Structures are given as structure tokens and as C-alpha cells.
Amino acid sequence: MTRKNMKVSKQEIVDYWFSRVDECGLSVDTSEAHKRCWRCGCEKSLERCHIIPASLGGEDAASNLVLLCKRCHIENPNIADPEIMWDWLRAYGTTFYDTFWIKQGIKEYEFIYHKKFNDELKEKSIDLTKFFEIYNEEIQNTSYHYGHPYLNSATLAGVIRTTFKKYEVNYTVRQ
Numbered sequence: 473m474t475r476k477n478m479k480v481s482k483q484e485i486v487d488y489w490f491s492r493v494d495e496c497g498l499s500v501d502t503s504e505a506h507k508r509c510w511r512c513g514c515e516k517s518l519e520r521c522h523i524i525p526a527s528l529g530g531e532d533a534a535s536n537l538v539l540l541c542k543r544c545h546i547e548n549p550n551i552a553d554p555e556i557m558w559d560w561l562r563a564y565g566t567t568f569y570d571t572f573w574i575k576q577g578i579k580e581y582e583f584i585y586h587k588k589f590n591d592e593l594k595e596k597s598i599d600l601t602k603f604f605e606i607y608n609e610e611i612q613n614t615s616y617h618y619g620h621p622y623l624n625s626a627t628l629a630g631v632i633r634t635t636f637k638k639y640e641v642n643y644t645v646r647q
């Protein structure tokens with residue numbers, strides 16, 4: 473079988489799915505589904521991602537495609553049962569745009585350091601505005617492997633850790 477070079481447009485994919493699936497539980501609304509990733513909700517350039525992988529016979533048709541950013545496309549499930557894609561997308565559904573990756577960073581932080589992020593904030597009486605001022609500075613001290621997504625969960629977890637440390641140095645000790 474020769475593969476045709478004709479691509480389904482992103483708008484066709486949006487129109488196909490958002491007239492059929494309930495957007496509740498996804499990270500995007502219908503109005504922004506053409507420009508925000510269906511998993512993380514970030515406004516990034518989007519890639520067509522097969523629901524059933526091409527190698528398992530999945531077609532290049534709107535009914536077998538969703539729109540994901542590059543980093544989510546790397547992590548998506550590649551399995552012949554199409555329901556798995558929707559289970560995965562909904563499991564990561566987040567109500568607010570642009571909070572997805574920090575949430576992933578927090579999950580990774582809690583896994584590595586065996587501490588609940590919110591408990592640590594309370595325990596150390598942390599001022600969130602000051603915390604995120606430091607966090608945004610610490611983000612500048614990160615890098616990434618060429619070709620890998622920028623700011624993966626492990627990097628964000630590290631940024632949270634160094635932010636806690638700096639916060640302690642800057643505010644707690646002086647009291």
C-alpha cells in the first residue's frame with residue numbers, strides 16, 4: 473500500500489471530534505482546540521497524532537487523529553484500542569490553561585522528595601508571590617538536551633527544589 477501525501481487539515485480534525493465528544497474533562501475548549509494541545513492545553517504548534525498508530529493499521533483520517541504538542545506527542549499511548557487515547561487525554565484534563573506542566577513538575581517533586589508540595593508551603597509559611605518570583609529566576613538556570621522538550625517534569629521538579637532552598641536562604645533565615 474502506498475501512503476498518500478495528502479494530510480487531513482487540523483480544522484477537519486477539530487470539527488470531527490468536537491462535534492462528537494464531550495469536551496468536558498479535556499484540557500481544551502472547542503473554540504481553542506485548533507491552537508491548544510488536547511492533552512496539556514498549552515498554546516504550541518500542534519502535530520497530528522494517530523489514535524491507532526499507522527504501524528497497527530491506523531488511517532490518516534480525522535476519525536483517527538488528535539492534535540497534540542510535540543512533548544505530549546512523544547508521550548502518547550501507541551495501542552490498537554482507540555479508547556486508550558481518550559482515557560489518557562481525560563486523565564490529564566486540567567481546568568485552567570497553562571497550569572499543566574507545573575502540575576507535572578509538582579508530581580515529580582513529590583515523587584522524588586517524598587513531600588507534599590502544599591504541605592511544605594504551609595509548614596514553611598511560604599508567601600506564594602515571593603516563591604514564584606524566585607521560581608521564575610530559577611527557570612533561567614535550566615537547560616535541555618537538543619531535540620528533547622524544554623522543561624521536562626524532572627527539570628521542573630529540580631526548579632521547585634532549588635526555589636525552596638533559595639527561599640529559605642532569602643527569607644526564613646533572616647527572621
Ligand SMILES: [Zn+2]
Nearest residue numbers: 509512541544
Ligand atoms: Zn501538550
